[in-house]
Amino acid sequence: MSSLALIQDVVSYVPFAAIGAGLAAIGAGIGIGRIGGSAMDAIARQPEMQGKIQASAIVLIAFVEAVALFAVVVSLIAK
Amino acid sequence: MKTTNFNVIKSLIFGLFFILSASPVLAISADSETKSEGEEEEFNVTDMIMHHVKDAHDFHILDWNGHAVSFPLPVILWTDNGLVTFMSSEFHHDDSGSVVVEKGGQKFVKYHEEIYYASDTPNSDGSFVNLDAEAHPVNAQPLDFSITKLVFSMFLSILLLLLIFGLSARKYDASGVPRGIAKFTEPLVLFIRDDVAIPNIGEKHYKRFMPFLLTLFFFIWINNIMGLIPFFPFSANLSGNIAFTFVLALITFVITTLVGNKDYWKHIFWMPGVPVPMKIFLAPIEFLGIFIKPISLMIRLFANITAGHIIVLSLISLIFIAKSVWVSPASVFFSVFISLIEVLVVAIQAYIFTMLSALYIGAAMEEHEHEHEH
Numbered sequence: 001m002s003s004l005a006l007i008q009d010v011v012s013y014v015p016f017a018a019i020g021a022g023l024a025a026i027g028a029g030i031g032i033g034r035i036g037g038s039a040m041d042a043i044a045r046q047p048e049m050q051g052k053i054q055a056s057a058i059v060l061i062a063f064v065e066a067v068a069l070f071a072v073v074v075s076l077i078a079k
Numbered sequence: 080m081k082t083t084n085f086n087v088i089k090s091l092i093f094g095l096f097f098i099l100s101a102s103p104v105l106a107i108s109a110d111s112e113t114k115s116e117g118e119e120e121e122f123n124v125t126d127m128i129m130h131h132v133k134d135a136h137d138f139h140i141l142d143w144n145g146h147a148v149s150f151p152l153p154v155i156l157w158t159d160n161g162l163v164t165f166m167s168s169e170f171h172h173d174d175s176g177s178v179v180v181e182k183g184g185q186k187f188v189k190y191h192e193e194i195y196y197a198s199d200t201p202n203s204d205g206s207f208v209n210l211d212a213e214a215h216p217v218n219a220q221p222l223d224f225s226i227t228k229l230v231f232s233m234f235l236s237i238l239l240l241l242l243i244f245g246l247s248a249r250k251y252d253a254s255g256v257p258r259g260i261a262k263f264t265e266p267l268v269l270f271i272r273d274d275v276a277i278p279n280i281g282e283k284h285y286k287r288f289m290p291f292l293l294t295l296f297f298f299i300w301i302n303n304i305m306g307l308i309p310f311f312p313f314s315a316n317l318s319g320n321i322a323f324t325f326v327l328a329l330i331t332f333v334i335t336t337l338v339g340n341k342d343y344w345k346h347i348f349w350m351p352g353v354p355v356p357m358k359i360f361l362a363p364i365e366f367l368g369i370f371i372k373p374i375s376l377m378i379r380l381f382a383n384i385t386a387g388h389i390i391v392l393s394l395i396s397l398i399f400i401a402k403s404v405w406v407s408p409a410s411v412f413f414s415v416f417i418s419l420i421e422v423l424v425v426a427i428q429a430y431i432f433t434m435l436s437a438l439y440i441g442a443a444m445e446e447h448e449h450e451h452e453h
Contacts (some may be wrong), residue, residue: 062383062427069382
């Protein structure tokens, strides 16, 4: 019983919400990095398409960012 | 001559952008500075930010010598004895339920921006609300139809939109050439038509949905931008309010459901070209998808705008957390940087909301001409 209480005590000090937000940031970082990298490759191959590639890359980045923000909202609520 | 005009406009736009992006720093810092000085207590960042992000019954502008300066807004209540109205200034900026307003034989208090019927006697903190064990009030509440900060902000944005587009509509001469402000709005309208409506909904049906898509785009955009401007009539976190985004997403949901054709529903419940066990497995997922799509619309806008407000406020608050003037250059630099990104983000979010709405509507109306190939 006392060990259970100890675990509960320790767990209550772990900032799970903050850890969750951090994990979401990692995921979004990987996602945005891949989009940015691919966009750079595409621009290097076809510099004349730069405008269109940039526009769609920005929109895709906004999507990935939104997923990270979902996690931030959940972390805020679960705090 | 023309190039000089263009240069003047360009520098004006640049100046406007610069002022817009730099001003959050000034106004928010004034707000939090007086707060931390006036109250002689530890500056609580979370409270300050949450207070800003949420709705309020009066429009707090700044604190002056420890006194809150705010713009009073009408409180409209539907109580047990009918309609009751008064100005929110009668609460004297009290948010702890200790100032009682008596109207029509009934007593009201404001506690954490909610209006309750006052208790007969104050509790130990001098507050006229009864709290349960988890510090939630147990008093009864009247129905609150008040013009709050966000409602006020929404009316203002509607007025602005009417002004901008009313003016634009009048700026067309007989030959159909735009002049004045119409030069600014026409490319945006064309952008929504050519890059959002036609590719997603299709040449055949897009015209029916143009009014909705244009309203959606400009309404979200102007409210997002108004949230970024930090001084008085603006700065409310309207598009970062879940009720606001919920209603917009609900309209998209209703339209999608109403215009959905036979193929749309068939592809949800009994999709062709898939083995039967898979159909049984996929149907519930596809059915849930009907609701998840508008919910993701709702949360995407809410989370993006709220997070933007929180980030800018947190960066400004760094100065007051560190209590050092040497932090301010970094704090100001990052705030300006984030604010500039936010100018981009608010436009992208308005665009994405509109584009996804068009995409969902288009998917619901899509006609499958090669059904026999499945």
